[in-house]
Amino acid sequence: SQTIHQWPATLVQPVGSPLSLECTVEGTSNPNLYWYRQAAGRGLQLLFYSVGIGQISSEVPQNLSASRPQDRQFILSSKKLLLSDSGFYLCAWSDAGTSGSDEQFFGPGTRLTVL
Amino acid sequence: GQQVMQIPQYQHVQEGEDFTTYCNSSTTLSNIQWYKQRPGGHPVFLIQLVKSGEVKKQKRLTFQFGEAKKNSSLHITATQTTDVGTYFCAAHTGGFKTIFGAGTRLFVKA
Numbered sequence: 001s002q003t004i005h006q007w008p009a010t011l012v013q014p015v016g017s018p019l020s021l022e023c024t025v026e027g028t029s030n031p032n033l034y035w036y037r038q039a040a041g042r043g044l045q046l047l048f049y050s051v052g053i054g055q056i057s058s059e060v061p062q063n064l065s066a067s068r069p070q071d072r073q074f075i076l077s078s079k080k081l082l083l084s085d086s087g088f089y090l091c092a093w094s095d096a097g098t099s100g101s102d103e104q105f106f107g108p109g110t111r112l113t114v115l
Numbered sequence: 116g117q118q119v120m121q122i123p124q125y126q127h128v129q130e131g132e133d134f135t136t137y138c139n140s141s142t143t144l145s146n147i148q149w150y151k152q153r154p155g156g157h158p159v160f161l162i163q164l165v166k167s168g169e170v171k172k173q174k175r176l177t178f179q180f181g182e183a184k185k186n187s188s189l190h191i192t193a194t195q196t197t198d199v200g201t202y203f204c205a206a207h208t209g210g211f212k213t214i215f216g217a218g219t220r221l222f223v224k225a
Contacts, residue, residue, distance in 0.1 A: 034213075036215075041220070042217065042218075043121075043203065043215055043216065043218045044158070044203065044215040046212065046213070046214070049212060057212075090157055090158070094213075101163055102146060102163060102207050102213060103148065103160045103163060104148075104150075104158075104160065104205070104213060105160070106157040106158050106159070108157055109157050
């Protein structure tokens with residue numbers, strides 16, 4: 001069965017510090033991968049999505065970047081965090097199209113607080 | 116850009132009352148999905164609707180996709196405290212990107 005892992009679960013970082021959040025998926029090949037951010041009590045903002053290794057599409061201009069060094073690994077990074085980067089970061093994967101469903105499977109998320 | 120409007124933003128109900136959340140798009144959708152996020156948790160897929168006018172049921176939950184494939188609704192009959200959470204619609208217009216509504220947060224008072 002497929003599983004998705006995210007770490008860390010919580011993170012408190014000072015303004016201006018770097019960030020690296022990692023997401024890995026098991027039990028599937030060539031998944032579509034997504035990074036979302038959710039502010040407290042708000043909806044999901046799509047940050048990046050990837051349809052293959054090294055292929056990243058950015059949805060929102062910001063100081064964040066994403067990379068996909070391996071098929072089932074998706075990394076969210078920042079060189080210098082801003083206060084506005086605080087939020088709940090969710091990684092998700094979906095099947096690349098053979099199942100007929102666009103269902104997304106979400107990881108447990110990382111709660112980031114920038115102070 | 117493409118947006119999906121979801122209303123209401125939140126709703127308080129007494130346990131046993133019904134609840135409905137609505138999702139609307141200005142453009143025709145390929146499909147629409149519904150997710151539930153419990154407080155402190157991550158979104159969990161509930162269902163996907165694809166066909167015009169489609170209606171699907173999961174126990175007390177009824178999902179509808181409009182005839183024009185521009186709107187959808189989720190109706191919960193006789194809410195229970197376990198229904199508490201935020202319900203999101205998510206729309207596909209084609210391609211790889213899914214656009215999420217802002218969500219409706221449901222509060223159920225026992």
